[in-house]
Amino acid sequence: MSVPRLGGAEVLRLSSDELPAPAVGQVRVRVLAAGVSYGDILLRAGVIPGGPKRPFTPGYDLVGVVDRAGPGTRAPEPGRRVVALVRSGGYAEYALVAADRLVALPDGVDPVEASALALNYFIAQQMLHRVAGVRRGGTVLVHGASGGVGTAFLELAALAGVTVHGTCSAARAEQVRALGGHPVDRTEDFLRVVRGLPGGAVDAVFDPIGGRHFLRSYRAVRRGGVMVGFGQNAALRGNRRDLLTGAQGFLGGIVLPKLVPDGRRTLFYSAWSLEKSHPAAYRQDLATVLDLLREGRVSPRVGRTMPLDEVADAHRAMESAAVSGKIVLVPAA
Numbered sequence: 001m002s003v004p005r006l007g008g009a010e011v012l013r014l015s016s017d018e019l020p021a022p023a024v025g026q027v028r029v030r031v032l033a034a035g036v037s038y039g040d041i042l043l044r045a046g047v048i049p050g051g052p053k054r055p056f057t058p059g060y061d062l063v064g065v066v067d068r069a070g071p072g073t074r075a076p077e078p079g080r081r082v083v084a085l086v087r088s089g090g091y092a093e094y095a096l097v098a099a100d101r102l103v104a105l106p107d108g109v110d111p112v113e114a115s116a117l118a119l120n121y122f123i124a125q126q127m128l129h130r131v132a133g134v135r136r137g138g139t140v141l142v143h144g145a146s147g148g149v150g151t152a153f154l155e156l157a158a159l160a161g162v163t164v165h166g167t168c169s170a171a172r173a174e175q176v177r178a179l180g181g182h183p184v185d186r187t188e189d190f191l192r193v194v195r196g197l198p199g200g201a202v203d204a205v206f207d208p209i210g211g212r213h214f215l216r217s218y219r220a221v222r223r224g225g226v227m228v229g230f231g232q233n234a235a236l237r238g239n240r241r242d243l244l245t246g247a248q249g250f251l252g253g254i255v256l257p258k259l260v261p262d263g264r265r266t267l268f269y270s271a272w273s274l275e276k277s278h279p280a281a282y283r284q285d286l287a288t289v290l291d292l293l294r295e296g297r298v299s300p301r302v303g304r305t306m307p308l309d310e311v312a313d314a315h316r317a318m319e320s321a322a323v324s325g326k327i328v329l330v331p332a333a
Contacts, residue, residue, distance in 0.1 A: 001091040001311050002055040006046040006241075009315040015055075019094060022070035026096045029064040029082060033115035033305075034090035036314050036327040037061075037148070038208075038233065043088075044315070047232055047241050052088045059090020059329075061118040063111040066102070073099050081105040083118050083290060085271070085282070091311055093331040103286045106294040113293065116300035116326035117152075121289040123230065124152035127269050128160065130281060132204040132226050136161035141194060141205045141220055143213070145181055146172035148301075148326050149230070153206060154179035155298045156289075165193065165202070172324075194220040201225065209233050211245040214253020214266070223263035229254060230269040301325035307332065 002015045022028045040058040043051045063083050069075040076082060082102040089095045105114055128134055140157065144150045145166020157164045158180040166181045167190055173183035184193050194202055201222035207214055208231030218227040232246050250268065257266045275282050292298045303325025306314045309332075317323045 001059075001308060002057050003044050004055040006044065006054070008045075009312040009319070011044065012058075012312045012315065013055075014309055020096055022068055022073070022096055024070045025073055025099055026070040027073065027075045027099050027102060028067045028069075029062065029084070029095050029097050029102075030067045031062050031064040031090070031092055031095055031331050032081075032111040033063045034059045034092075034308075034329045034331075035061045035115045035119055036311075036318055036329060037119055038231065038318060039119075041315055041319060042232065045241055047246065057089045057091050057095075059086070059088060059092070061085050061115060062090040062092075062095055062097075063105060063115045063118065064095070067094065069099065075099040076102060076104065081111065083114055083286065085119060085122060085286065087272070091308060091329060093308070101282070103283055103290065106290055109290065109294050112302055112305055112328050112330065113300060114290065115328045116148075116302045117289060117293050117298065118286065120148040120326070121152040121156065121292070121298065121300065122286050123269070123271060124149055124156050125285050125289050126271065126274060126281065127206055127228050127230060128153065128156055128162070128204075130274065130278065130285070131228055131267070131269055132206075134160070134162050134203050138203040139163040139165070139197065141184075141190065141202045141217070142166040142181075143190075143205070143207045143209055143217070144168070145176045145183070146324075147208075149208065150176075151179065151301060152298075154181045157181075159292070159297060165190075165197070175324075191216060191220055204228060206230060210249035210253070211242075212248055212252065214249050215256070218253060218257050218264065218266055221264045226265040226267065227253075227257075228267060228269050303327055305330050 084101045142153045146168040164181040167184045167186045176183040203225045205217040205227045207217040210232035303323035
C-alpha cells in the first residue's frame with residue numbers, strides 16, 4: 001500500500017512488489033496486523049513536517065512473524081512473533097524492519113489487540129512518565145480523552161494514581177467516566193473547568209489539537225507543570241493542509257511561552273527525538289505496555305478489523321469518527 005502523492009484517502013494505492021530481501025541489520029517480517037492512526041492521515045495529507053519521501057507506505061506500528069534476517073544480523077529466530085514501531089511501512093504484507101526495533105510479543109497476546117495497543121499506549125506511557133513526569137496524586141487534562149491515545153492515558157493514569165480530566169463529546173462522556181476519568185464536554189470552556197479545580201490548574205495538559213489550542217492548554221498548567229503537544233489535528237481541514245494553523249500552533253503555543261519564562265514548560269512530543277536522548281526508552285516502554293496487556297491490566301479497544309485492501313475506507317472511517325476504538329488492518333493470510 002503506498003501514498004504516491006499528498007491528498008485524501010483516494011490517493012492510497014495498492015502496489016505489488018517482489019518480496020524484498022533483508023540487508024545487514026534488517027529483518028523481514030510477515031505482517032499479521034497493523035494499526036491505523038490519525039498520524040497516518042496527517043502524514044498522507046502532508047501536515048507533518050519531514051515526512052517520508054513519496055511514494056511511501058504508511059503505518060507506524062506492526063505486529064508480525066519473523067520471516068528472515070539479513071546476513072550476519074542478530075535477530076529473533078524465524079517464526080517468533082514480534083512488535084515494532086516504525087516511521088513508515090506498516091501497511092504491508094511483508095515489511096523490512098531494523099532488527100533493534102523488534103520487541104517480542106508476549107505469549108498468549110492476540111496480534112490484533114497488540115496492534116491496537118502498541119502505538120497509542122507507548123506514546124501515552126512516554127508522555128505521562130518520561131516527558132511530563134506526573135507523580136501519583138497528580139492531576140492532568142487530556143484532550144480527546146475518548147480517542148485511542150486518550151483512552152490509553154486514562155488507563156495508564158489510573159494505574160499510576162493520576163487523576164484525569166478529559167475533553168470529549170457528550171456522547172462519549174460515559175466511556176471516559178467508565179475508565180476513571182472526569183469528562184469535560186468539548187463544547188465547554190475547559191479553562192473555566194480547570195480553574196474551578198483545587199489550585200485552579202493541572203500538572204500537565206496533553207494536546208493533539210494544535211493551532212491556537214496549544215496556547216489555551218498552556219494557560220491551564222500550574223507553575224512547574226508542562227503543556228505537551230503531540231499532534232496538529234487542527235491543521236487538517238477536510239483533505240487540505242492549513243499551514244497557517246500549524247504555524248500558529250508551534251510558534252504561538254510552543255515557542256512563544258518559552259520566551260517569557262514563568263515556571264511552566266511547553267514542548268512538542270516526538271518519540272523519535274526522545275529516543276535520541278534516551279536510547280533505551282523505546283524497547284523499555286514498548287515492552288512495559290505489552291506486559292500490561294499480557295497481565296490484563298489494560299484493555300485497548302479494537303473498533304474494527306479491516307482487510308489491507310480496504311485501507312482507504314479505514315482512513316475515511318477514522319476521519320469521520322465512524323468507529324469507536326482502534327482500526328486494525330489485517331493482511332490476507
